[in-house]
Amino acid sequence: MAPRVLVSDKLSTTAVQIFRDRGIEVDYLPDLGKDKEKLLEVIGQYDGLAIRSATKVTEKLINAATKLKVVGRAGIGVDNVDIPAASRKGIIVMNTPFGNSITTAEHAVAMIFALARQIPEANASTHAGKWEKNRFMGIEITGKTLGIIGCGNIGSIVATRGVGLKMHVIAFDPFLSDSRAEELGVEKVELDELFTRADFITLHTPLTDKTRNIIDATAIARMKPGVRIINCARGGLVVEADLIAALKSGKVAGAGIDVFEVEPAEYNELFGMENVVATPHLGASTTEAQENVALHVAEQMSDYLIKGAVSNAINMPSITAEEAPRLKPFVKLAEVLGAFVGQVTEDPIKEVEILFDGSTATMNTRALISAALAGLIRPQVSDVNMVSAPIMVKERGIIVAEVKRDKSGVFDGYIKLTVKTEHRTRSIAGTCFSDGKPRFIQIKGINLDAEVGQHMLYTTNADAPGIIGLLGTVCGENGVNIANFQLGRNRPGGDAIALLYLDAPFPEKVLEQVRSHKSIDSAKRLHFDVGSV
Known part of the structure; x- marks a missing residue:
């Protein structure tokens, strides 16, 4: 459909x-x-x-x-x-x-010009038949300091325009790297320094708990007398009552406001002030x-x-249309690895480490981590997916660590998932072969090569003769058909594991029979969603 x-x-x-x-x-x-x-x-x-x-x-x-x-x-x-x-x-x-970065940036630059030369008031006066040339004495923007709060998509465009206008551009953005600042031709500064040095301050940051009311009376007190403030980003970044007081006192010479605390803003005390240029959230309003x-x-x-391609998602790692076909098998692999550990772990999980070795380290690991976490907690929360899993893991206080390294073994690339509880540490590794199907290559440090099936049985035991016969006999006597049977051990007489790929779910009564045998330490019935592989 x-x-x-x-x-x-x-x-x-x-x-x-x-x-x-x-x-x-x-x-x-x-x-x-x-x-x-x-x-x-x-x-x-x-x-x-x-x-x-x-x-x-x-x-x-x-x-x-x-x-x-x-x-x-x-x-x-x-x-x-x-x-x-x-x-x-x-x-x-x-x-x-x-899509509207250039348009919004241009609106902010237009506000800078409008404030510097008092264009709206001069326009209204001239249309009214007045000729108040001396009333509208402006300032040049050349040589002035432009302070940009938020130097991302839009802020960086404003920065390049400011540099082109021969302004000295300074920027505050916690995520702005030194190399990016140098590329843009801006000086990277802390917020307090921006407040004290800027002649024009323009905001280009989202509204979050950290940025809400970023310009208030305290911030304005640090600014230069005669500073001009532009907000074409989000209402709520500026405390309007504090800005109004500063405009009335003359501390702030002018403000260009395109966004308001309450929208649509049919009434606002900023309206009608001669030193305010107000527009009705027009930042993105061009035909283009x-x-x-x-x-x-x-x-x-x-x-x-x-x-299945994800781009510009707020709450999910991006997956481009080009990388989606290559990534899809490894997303399924990560989910299967998580599902294995989630089904065999009964104690509360405290820490998760996800190792990306070789070629997997060059992939979109954020997406792979999300998939692994989804598989990990699905046995407890059935309706989880790659979007909700990281949120749920965080809510449960589980620590997640990522490790990347160059190729270290026979496989071109693999993923290893290690989970720690209060009592034990479990690990499992897997890879995808050329057929795109996930395979288990290591469990509990024991090497093996096991195809992943929808219905599986996992057992642990001391390495001793008779386990193959025991499991084969139990399955045969109870009509359980084995599609594939894989064994592994860490050393002769040491720890051993068995993975049985079955045609149907392993019956509960047969599971109890296996568990009761003196040679079996543990037995787990597993289910994997492999339909899309």
């Missing part, structure tokens, strides 16, 4: 056609996002939901969306999506961070940007629903 997508906000008809061209059923209902009750009523029918800002994807809506796999936001901000709730339900949330983000979100959602 073809995936089905709901477009609940106004989106380009070209974007809607992209879904149809990819073989996806799409319902274009651009006003449905405003009708919460009707949306709640129908959302259970859809695999994907494409939105802009009008639709509010709340926890209540997510709980009703029983089939939903992906939410695509045409634009950067995802404030209208409950991301934690979506993650817990295993729903991917995508945005389009590049609106078309771009719509096309991007349709392509991204289609790639995921059809190919």
Whole structure:
């Protein structure tokens, strides 16, 4: 059955056609996002939901969306999506961070010019028939210091424009590397230094707990007298009451505000102030940007629903369409390794270490880690997937470590999963051969080569004669057909393991019979979802 997508906000008809061209059923209902009750009523029918800002994807809506796999936001901000709730339900949330980057950056630069030369007020005065040339004395921006808070996609574009305008550009961003700053031609500084040095301050950061109210009375007190502040990012980054007080006192010479704490902002004390340029969230409002983000979100959602490719996801590692075919077998391998340990471990897990050896170390390991964690906790939480697994693991206080190393053995690449509980440490390693099927190559430090089947029996015992005969006899007497039988031991007379690949689930009464035998230390019935391999 073809995936089905709901477009609940106004989106380009070209974007809607992209879904149809990819073989996806799409319902274009651009006003449905405003009708919460009707949306709640129908959302259970859809695999994907494409939105802009009008639709509010709340926890209540997510709980009703029983089939939903992906939410695509045409634009950067995802404030209208409950991301934690979506993650817990295993729903991917995508945005389009590049479609309107240039447009938003250009709007911020336009604000810089408008504030420097008082263009809006001068325009209104001139249209009113006044000629107040002396009233609108501006300042040059050449040589001034531009402070950028957040130097990501949009901030970096503003930085290059500022450098081109012969401004001295300084930037605060915890994730800005020295090499990237040098490439952009900006000086990397701490936030306090930016406040004290900048003539213009422009914000280009998402709204998070760390960035909320990043500019308040305390921050403004550190700034230069006559500083100008631009916010084309998110309402809530600036404390509006503190900004208003500073504008009235003259500490802040002007402000360019495109986003507000409450939107739509039909009333705001900033409105009507002569030293404020206010626009109604126009940062991304150009014909090109609106078309771009719509096309991007349709392509991204289609790639995921059809190919499994993940791009620009907020809560999931990206998997490009090019790497998806190569990565898919190893995603399944990682999930199987996690599922093995999850099924044989009864004590609470405290730590997980995932080793990527050889070629696997060059892959998208974030996706592989997510898959391993999903397999690990699925025996306890059945409805977990690659999106929700990292959240659930974190909530349980499990420490996850990643290790990468160059090829160290006979295999081109393999994955090893080690789990620690309070009482023991378990490990298992696996790889994929040319057929793309996962194989176990080491369990408990014991080497073997075992094909993974849907139904399996795992036993541990002391290395001694008769185990093969014992297991074969028990299975034969109870009508259990063995498709494959693999043994391994660490040394003669030491620890040994057996893995039986079966045609059907191992019966519970037969399992008890195996466990009761004096030669068997433990026996576990295993199940693996290998249908898609």
